[in-house]
Amino acid sequence: MDSRTGETLGAKPIAAGSDEVADLVARARSGDFEAFQEIVLRYQSRIYTFARRLLGNDADAEDVTQETFLALLEHLDQYRGEGPLLSWLLRIAANEVHRLWRRQNRQVAQADATEEEDSISQLPRPEFIAPWRDDPQQLLLRRETATLLDQALAELPEKYRAVFVLRDIEGFSTEQTAEMLGLSVANVKVRLLRARLMLREKLTRYFGDPDQRVSPDHPHT
Amino acid sequence: MTCEELLRLINELVDGELDLNLAECQEFAEHLAKCNPCQVVVDNIRQTIQLYRAGEPFPLPREFQARLLASLRRRWQERFARESESSSQASGS
Ligand SMILES: [Zn+2]
Numbered sequence: 001m002d003s004r005t006g007e008t009l010g011a012k013p014i015a016a017g018s019d020e021v022a023d024l025v026a027r028a029r030s031g032d033f034e035a036f037q038e039i040v041l042r043y044q045s046r047i048y049t050f051a052r053r054l055l056g057n058d059a060d061a062e063d064v065t066q067e068t069f070l071a072l073l074e075h076l077d078q079y080r081g082e083g084p085l086l087s088w089l090l091r092i093a094a095n096e097v098h099r100l101w102r103r104q105n106r107q108v109a110q111a112d113a114t115e116e117e118d119s120i121s122q123l124p125r126p127e128f129i130a131p132w133r134d135d136p137q138q139l140l141l142r143r144e145t146a147t148l149l150d151q152a153l154a155e156l157p158e159k160y161r162a163v164f165v166l167r168d169i170e171g172f173s174t175e176q177t178a179e180m181l182g183l184s185v186a187n188v189k190v191r192l193l194r195a196r197l198m199l200r201e202k203l204t205r206y207f208g209d210p211d212q213r214v215s216p217d218h219p220h221t
Numbered sequence: 222m223t224c225e226e227l228l229r230l231i232n233e234l235v236d237g238e239l240d241l242n243l244a245e246c247q248e249f250a251e252h253l254a255k256c257n258p259c260q261v262v263v264d265n266i267r268q269t270i271q272l273y274r275a276g277e278p279f280p281l282p283r284e285f286q287a288r289l290l291a292s293l294r295r296r297w298q299e300r301f302a303r304e305s306e307s308s309s310q311a312s313g314s
Contacts, residue, residue, distance in 0.1 A: 033297050040293060044286075049278035062285050066292060073296055123228055126262045136271045149276055168270050193232050200265045203272070208265075214258045216224070 021085050029076050036076075040069050043086055047093050053165045054097050056154060064096045071096075090170055094180040124197050126216055130208030139207060152202040156195060163188055164195035222248040227259050235266055 021042075027035035047068050052061035071092045072079075079088055132139075139145045153161060166177040167188070178188045222245075230249060233239045239246050253259055281289070 031301055033294065036293070036297065037290065040290065044281055044289065045278040048281050052279060058282065058285075062282075062289075065281075065285075066289055069289065069293055070296055073293060073300065123225075125225075126228075126258070129258045129261050129265070131261055131264065132268055136268050136275065139272060140275055145272070146276060149272060150279075153273070164273075169273050169276075171274070189232060193229070196231070196235070196266050196269065197228070199273075200262065200269050203269050204265050207268075214261060216258050 018084065022081050025076065025079060025081065025085065036073065039072070039085070043089055044069070046086060047089055050090060050165065050170065051093055051097060053150075053153060053169070054094075054158075054162055055100065056158070056161075060100060064093055064100065067096045068093045090172075091180065094166070098180070098182065124194065124201065126197065126201060128201060128204050128208060128213065129216055130204060130210060130213040132204070132207040133209045134207065148203070148206050152199055152206075155202065156198055160191050160195035160198065163191040164199065167192050168196070222252045224252075224256060224259055227252050227256075228262075231263060231266060234263060235270065 021039070024035045024039050024042075028039060044065065048061055048065045051064035051068075052058065055061050055064065068089055072089065079085065153164070156164070162181060163177060163183075166172045166180060167174065172180065174185055174188050174192075177183075178185045181188070183191075227249060230239070230245075234249070239249065253263070
């Protein structure tokens with residue numbers, strides 16, 4: 001089966017398939033393990049990928065995935081069907097990731113009061129500026145694109161990667177992202193801008209057309 | 222407006238949060254209309270986000286898939302054993 005059916009846009013609510021999910025949840029609540037398993041199979045790769053991107057290693061991503069579905073199992077009654085189940089699961093997963101970061105004493109979850117000013121005044125300057133040779137639809141058809149995207153994302157410092165994954169990949173709002181990471185809205189905005197600029201730079205080096213490269217110092221008329 | 226100043230407003234532009242009535246936004250539009258490098262940077266960023274949003278999730282490692290379902294099944298059995306125990310105690314003899 002395709003575990004991605006109807007839920008490809010993450011936190012954005014999607015009508016398609018939601019009745020089906022509500023039905024699976026209802027059956028799971030009444031003790032039907034097959035229905036519960038169907039929910040797991042449907043969302044497991046989304047949760048695993050989310051955790052894997054944030055944490056950067058398999059073992060931690062597996063732990064977070066397992067904890068997330070164990071939490072679903074224990075709290076099936078608390079899911080009221082108000083938002084998409086995927087958003088609910090992603091929030092649980094984000095909590096688990098956060099707990100892991102705190103335990104490992106990572107800086108990702110630490111807000112930095114001076115960060116806003118500091119990094120706004122030293123944004124990374126775009127260097128390789130060129131239109132891409134192909135548009136995103138064409139690029140997505142190529143197998144190597146996924147590898148390049150994962151590689152570029154993995155190379156970002158963790159604190160920028162986390163914000164990019166929540167905001168741009170999973171579609172959470174700036175406020176939700178701030179709450180999930182325990183950061184201020186201002187911190188999230190600055191980190192997101194830096195993440196976007198860094199990824200743009202990396203991807204344009206892969207996908208940009210060197211013959212159409214323009215200089216950042218191009219004089220204005 | 223300089224390229225540097227425009228760069229700081231890129232989030233608002235890309236996320237559609239710029240209020241086009243503000244004088245600053247007019248400056249922004251004017252800059253963008255005549256600065257090719259900035260246009261290309263904005264396009265590149267939009268395409269970058271579009272690519273990541275459309276990307277496919279990774280499959281679970283096969284060995285983990287089996288382990289995950291086994292551990293969930295075990296916990297499920299414990300949970301429903303617990304519930305039926307407490308409900309049979311409640312309905313008691
Ligand atoms: Zn410019």
